Amino acid sequence: MSADDAEARLRLDSYLPYRLSVASNAVSGLIARAYQDRFGLTIPQWRVICVLARDGRLTQGQIVGRTFMDKVTVSRAVQGLAARRLVDRSEHHADGRSHMLALAPEGRRLFSEIAPLALAYETALISGLAPEEVTLLRRLLTRLQSAAAALVGEGERPPIG
Amino acid sequence: MSADDAEARLRLDSYLPYRLSVASNAVSGLIARAYQDRFGLTIPQWRVICVLARDGRLTQGQIVGRTFMDKVTVSRAVQGLAARRLVDRSEHHADGRSHMLALAPEGRRLFSEIAPLALAYETALISGLAPEEVTLLRRLLTRLQSAAAALVGEGERPPIG
DNA sequence: GCTATATAGTTTCGTCTGTGACCAAATTTC
DNA sequence: GAAATTTGGTCACAGACGAAACTATATAGC
Numbered sequence: 001m002s003a004d005d006a007e008a009r010l011r012l013d014s015y016l017p018y019r020l021s022v023a024s025n026a027v028s029g030l031i032a033r034a035y036q037d038r039f040g041l042t043i044p045q046w047r048v049i050c051v052l053a054r055d056g057r058l059t060q061g062q063i064v065g066r067t068f069m070d071k072v073t074v075s076r077a078v079q080g081l082a083a084r085r086l087v088d089r090s091e092h093h094a095d096g097r098s099h100m101l102a103l104a105p106e107g108r109r110l111f112s113e114i115a116p117l118a119l120a121y122e123t124a125l126i127s128g129l130a131p132e133e134v135t136l137l138r139r140l141l142t143r144l145q146s147a148a149a150a151l152v153g154e155g156e157r158p159p160i161g
Numbered sequence: 162m163s164a165d166d167a168e169a170r171l172r173l174d175s176y177l178p179y180r181l182s183v184a185s186n187a188v189s190g191l192i193a194r195a196y197q198d199r200f201g202l203t204i205p206q207w208r209v210i211c212v213l214a215r216d217g218r219l220t221q222g223q224i225v226g227r228t229f230m231d232k233v234t235v236s237r238a239v240q241g242l243a244a245r246r247l248v249d250r251s252e253h254h255a256d257g258r259s260h261m262l263a264l265a266p267e268g269r270r271l272f273s274e275i276a277p278l279a280l281a282y283e284t285a286l287i288s289g290l291a292p293e294e295v296t297l298l299r300r301l302l303t304r305l306q307s308a309a310a311a312l313v314g315e316g317e318r319p320p321i322g
Numbered sequence: 323g324c325t326a327t328a329t330a331g332t333t334t335c336g337t338c339t340g341t342g343a344c345c346a347a348a349t350t351t352c
Numbered sequence: 353g354a355a356a357t358t359t360g361g362t363c364a365c366a367g368a369c370g371a372a373a374c375t376a377t378a379t380a381g382c
Contacts, residue, residue, distance in 0.1 A: 010276045012211045012228065014299065016283050017188045021204075022229050023302040024185035026309035027178045033313075042368085043182075050173045061330060067173065068183050070370060075331060097330040097377045115171045122177050125308045133301060138175065140290065140298045141184040147286045148187035152194075203338085222360060231340060236361060258347045258360045 020144070031121055039114060040084075044069060044077035046114065049103065052087060053111045057102045059092065086110060181305070192282060200275060201245075205230060205238040207275065210264065213248060214272045218263045220253065247271060 012018050028043065035041045041049070051063050060078060064071050078101060081087040086107035092098040103111065126134050173179050189204065196202045202210070212224050221239060225232045239262060242248040247268035253259040264272065287295050 010211060010280060011215065012208060015211075015279070016287060016295070016299070017192050018208070019299060019302050020181075020185045021189050023306040023309075024181045025229075026306045026313075028182050030309045030313050031178050044368095047173060047179070050171060050176075054172065059330075068186075071331070072333090072370065073368090075333095076368085079332090092330095095330075095378070097375095099331090118176070119171060121312070124312055125305055126177060127308070129301065129304060133297065134177070136294065136297065137301045138177070138180060140294060141180050143290060144286055145184040145187045147288070148184075148191045151282070151285055152187075152191050205338095220360075232361070233340065233363090234338090236363095237338090240362090253360095256348070256360075258345095260361090 016144075027125065031118075034117070034121065035114070038117075039110060041110075041114075042077065042080070044073045045081055046118075048074065048077045048081060048101075049086065049107060049111050049114075052101060052103045053108065053115075057100045059095075059098045059100060061098070063101070081107065177305075188286065192279075195278070195282065196275070199278075200271060202271075202275075203238065203241070205234045206242055207279075209235065209238045209242060209262075210247065210268060210272050210275075213262060213264045214269065214276075218261045220256075220259045220261060222259070224262070242268065 032043050035043065035046050047067055047069065048063055051066055052058060055062075055066070058066075060071065060074050063069070063074050063078075067074075069077075078087065078089070082089050084106075085104050088102050088104050089099040090102075092100050129137070193204050196204065196207050208228055208230065209224055212227055213219060216223075216227070219227075221232065221235050224230070224235050224239075228235070230238075239248065239250070243250050245267075246265050249263050249265050250260040251263075253261055290298075
């Protein structure tokens with residue numbers, strides 16, 4: 001493809017990375033505001049709560065492994081949650097560097113309160129989409145994500161090699 | 162739906178807003194790094210260049226209207242581009258507060274250089290997807306975006322009314 | 323055992339962001 | 353045509369972010 005072709009074909013409003021970013025910002029902004037305004041939670045905090053609600057006692061590292069969040073992000077999220085007594089941090093029996101995290105009763109209560117709201121948001125967002133479209137959307141997002149991850153790996157390789 | 166149902170059904174790894182955010186971050190991170198490392202451009206700057214390359218002379222407000230970017234973001238992007246002489250700012254003939262923006266020759270050259278790379282990234286990302294899947298993906302992203310916008314509007318309404 | 327290396331998590335630092343205040347020019351209202 | 357409002361754009365601030373440095377503990381190699 002020549003550079004001229006590229007110039008002609010590059011339309012921002014149909015450029016997929018751009019479209020993905022705009023859509024994601026719109027959705028995230030909506031949800032972030034809802035959680036912040038009503039419950040004083042950031043999105044990373046809410047994610048941590050979700051994971052703990054589902055999988056029980058975990059270390060921060062395990063949360064990182066499950067969520068694609070940065071470890072700094074998780075660290076800060078947990079600090080905030082622990083300060084509000086929404087999660088308990090207890091010593092790790094076998095590793096002095098680590099802590100076991102679990103939802104405190106108040107955290108569990110909050111999760112119960114927010115979960116229906118979160119699902120309602122999702123339902124509202126995908127209303128008007130056919131179920132098989134939603135399924136496909138999830139699959140396509142996964143594909144894009146792993147393609148991006150693979151390309152990052154490529155970019156890190158030395159130029160000659 | 163009861164709160165218990167919601168708790169049981171809420172799995173972060175199939176929650177669409179979460180998946181969208183993770184996929185978008187992966188893709189944006191990839192592209193942001195490429196533009197930053199090779200050309201010293203931020204994503205907002207690159208978007209401004211794209212729009213100007215396509216639509217010619219515009220004000221910042223028109224760029225905001227076309228891109229969903231914040232006006233502060235556009236302002237900062239343009240400042241950087243103008244400082245590097247990639248865009249020209251000239252007086253607006255009819256509105257003293259505003260400026261007409263256009264790509265400078267060096268900006269146009271840069272666009273010609275990056276455009277093929279940008280399209281190559283897109284191609285790599287969607288390789289393995291059928292063309293009709295890509296089309297559908299674009300449609301679904303648009304749907305999500307406007308659904309989110311509509312819900313934001315709802316949230317802003319006063320509780321009683 | 324003792325040094326070297328790896329890992330869990332935190333802190334620091336520079337950068338990027340959006341919000342809200344703000345300024346100046348334009349437009350509307352009376 | 354002066355006062356009030358709106359609009360284009362910038363500034364100042366505070367929050368969020370990630371890369372890299374750092375602390376503390378754990379494991380490996382010898």
